[in-house]
Amino acid sequence: RQCQSLVTGEDQEGILRDTAYRVVVDHVRTLSFAIADGAMPSNEGRGYVLRRILRRAVRYGEQILGCKKGFFSAMVPVMVDTYADTYPELRERAATVQEVLEDEEKAFSSMLERGVRYLNDLEAKLIEGKTKTLPGTEAFYLYDTLGFPLDLTQLMAAEKGLSVDVAGFEAEMSKQKKMSREALAKQKTAHLGDGAPVELQAEQTAWLKDNGVKVTDDGSKYEWDVKVATKVAAIYNPNSKEFTDTLTKGENVGLILEASSFYAESGGQVADKGVLNFGDGNVFRVYDVQMYAGYVVHIGRLEEGDTLRVQDEVTCSVDYEHRRDVAPNHTMTHVLNFALRRTLGDLVDQKGSLVDSEKLRFDFSHKKALSVKELVEVEESVRSIVKRQLPVHSKVIPLKAAQSINSLRAVFGEVYPDPVRVVSVGAEVNAMEESPSDEKWGGYSVELCGGTHIGNTQDAETFVIVEETAIAKGVRRIVALTRGAAREAEKRGSELKEKVDALTKVALGEAGPQVGALREEVDAAVISAALKPTLRDTLSGISKKVMDARKKELAKLTDQRIEDALKAAQDAQDAGRPAMVHKVSLGLDAKLINKVANAVNKAFPSLSLMFVSEDEPGSGGPVLCVAMLPKEAVEAGLVASEWNANALEKWGGKGGGKPNSAQARASACDDVDSLMQIACDFAQLKLSSS
Secondary structure: OOOHOOOOOOOOHHHHHHHHHHHHHHHHHHHHHHHOOOOOOOOOOOHHHHHHHHHHHHHHHHHHHOOOHHHHOOOOHHHHHHHHOOOOHHHHHHHEEEEEHHHHHHHHHHHHHHHHHHHEEEEEEEHOOOOOOOOOHHHHHHHOOOOOOOOHHHHHHHHHOEEEEEHHHHHHHHHHHHHHHHHHHHHHOHHOOOOOOOOOOOOOOOHHHHOOOOOOOOOOHHOOOEEEEEEEEEEOOOOOEEEOOOEEEEEEEEEEOOOOOOOOOEEEEEOEEEEEEOOOOOEEEEEEEEEEOOOEEEEEEEEEEEEEEEEOEEEEOOOHHHHHHHHHHHHHHHHHHHHHHHHHOOOOOEEEEEEEEOEEEEEEEEOEEEOHHHHHHHHHHHHHHHHOOOEEEEEOHHHHHHHHHOOEEEOOOOOOOOOOEEEEOOHHHHHHHHHHOOOOHHHOOOEEEEOOOOOOOHHHHHHHEEEEEEEEEEEEEEEEEEHHHHHHHHHHHHHHHHHHHHHOOOOOOHHHHHHHHHHHHHHOOOOOOHHHHHHHHHHHHHHHHHHHHHHHHHHHHOOOOOHHHHHHHHHHHHHHEEEEEEEOOOOHHHHHHHHHHHHHHHHOOOEEEEEEEEEOOOOOOOOOEEEOOOOOHHHOOOOOHHHHHHHHHHHOOOEEEOEEEOOOOOOOOOOOOHHHHHHHHHHHHHHOOO
16 A cells, blocks of 8 residues: 555556556565575576566556556565564665666666567557467567566567467577577687687587596596696597597597596686697697586697597696686685675675686675775785785585585575585685584685685785776676786886876976876776776876966966957958957967957957967867857858868867857867968958858
8 A cells, every 4th residue: 555656547457457466566575585685686597587577577567557667666665664573684775675676677667668669569560460479589689689588578468469489589599599609619719710619518418428438537627736647538529510539630629538637617717728748749739628517628729740539548738837827816716705795794795707817807796886995905805815824725525514614605596516615715624514603714715616726825926906897787896916917016006106196296387298198007007996096086186286277377368368369359450351360378268268259359349250279389289269250240151160160170170159159179289370271261261252
């Protein structure tokens, strides 16, 4: 009843409207509880389930019940009041819940109108064509372009007496997924040149199993600086999509070995690189490693040697220097996750990650940008753990035992094996097993993880956050560096800070020309994300002081500029010229230039006037033109806006105004004298022809 005011119109649809009431109430309750628990609407996984629920409810409310836009999120306070006594976390997170639902509802409401119109048009065409089946291609368009989940399209079609070609929809979906997979695979193996991407499907893994090829023994993937002797178990040719007994030099293939020390891409961490050595100096270069149904596929090509055959003996030689750049980034991703929760609170939840040899990228739930203070706190928290030289422990234990450890972090929705590998920074896993509920574990980073890690946090050397941005509603992304890349970012940051600090001590007249160039340096630099806005603010402060000082200086010069302009106007009138184009040095201050123009116009009302001013005289930079004309000149065909446009056309100037008064500006002009001559010629042409 408290929400009844949100509904308009009479209940004329009977059962359908009754269903709509129930759907809306059920769905706002479901979404509120889910979001309060940390789930967020998105395009995949559980997030997409929530988005589908919301869109179904919004559609029922707006289309069936006649609710106004925004009705759905407006129901949150009522829902919270109803359940908060039993579930107090709802009240604590009510603002977040309502904000998320409001944004999602607003985004879909605009698409809903388009989708309804599109469906109505389709209905008319289908009736005309005497068919009652909505094509799968159209259903996919509604899904892919207008955000309509298939079940919503089916529901709306059924209400119109139509069915949906689900098989056609699924075919379109499969086609898009295939194209996406192939594009990603080609991107990963672009360095291999032409050829089909190496990717095993269920058909290929079934063939391996049916032909007695055992899954790869990759138990040594966590070891360092080892060489594993093994044999080639199978060779997959992606071009023929078949397994072969031999391969020749230059072919891009996937090798399955009996055992491997290579780490296959998983959990956001990139794969190992390296070579497989066989025979007398023969080499198979490994560019990528993927895991399919337990089979580790080494993707690359034969670089040295003529042929390689199944059952040939090879030695795995991982590029451990590459891994030494990757592993610190992975371990610091765990530490970053821990530091974010300590700074921002328990609602921070991992949403994804990418770890490679250059950087770490971490996506997490948080509804607003981190402040500079928060960035500094997170960055310093991670650095302190690096400096403490904490050992990194890992152990495979039963999943249930792992899940009982206090403060353990796991990615929601991720399917973990049993037993599972626990990675702890600073505390031994054995001790956690013995006393899993001990509150002291809350002071350590503890996660379920199958990636490769450093043995001690000091191996990361240092840590710098270089980027913090939004990638979706309620989801932020941090990019950070370790080791050499981080040290370089620190060094560059110190250099720029010294430059900015030095500029604050320079006279404003000298500082002005340097601010823009230094700002570009700061913007382009890979430095701490906490330091960059601080430097920008300092530069903005200097720029403002320069501008204020310049305005005061120009204001003092205005009287002199008026006197000079009046003298030039008198000369023009004495010479019998109907127009004057005059250069004033007042920067781009339109207010001051117009003051000069008004003074001259008042003294010489019959004279057509144009005033030209550069931002910095002789710099080739921005230029401003102000034109002021008497009524007679306009009647003769000289229009102020056209005059400006003609003068600045060569330099791409733009502007506007009235026929007798206008201004225009070009972002750069390398020849002001030429501009003024063009303006003089144009005025003479227009006024002499009258």
